[in-house]
Amino acid sequence: RLNSPLERTWLEFADRFENEFIKQGPYENRSVEQTLEIAWDLLSILPEEDLIRVREAYIDKYHPAHKSES
Helix, strand or coil: CCCHHHHHHHHHHHHHHHHHCCCCCCCCCCCCCHHHHHHHHHHHHCCHHCCCCCHHHHEEEHHHHHHHHC
């Protein structure tokens, strides 16, 4: 049983990561740019402070929450 909102957030990320990113259909022909956009949309589910392996410059440039700022 999931007790915290953060646990539910990580579960949502895991489910969506598997269904939207990993399970690319055999006839789904997406570009690298489309793949990266999906990845950033999925990463945006998580708290930014948990993205410790992503450079801050990349978060500032590509994270959907920051796109309108650039």
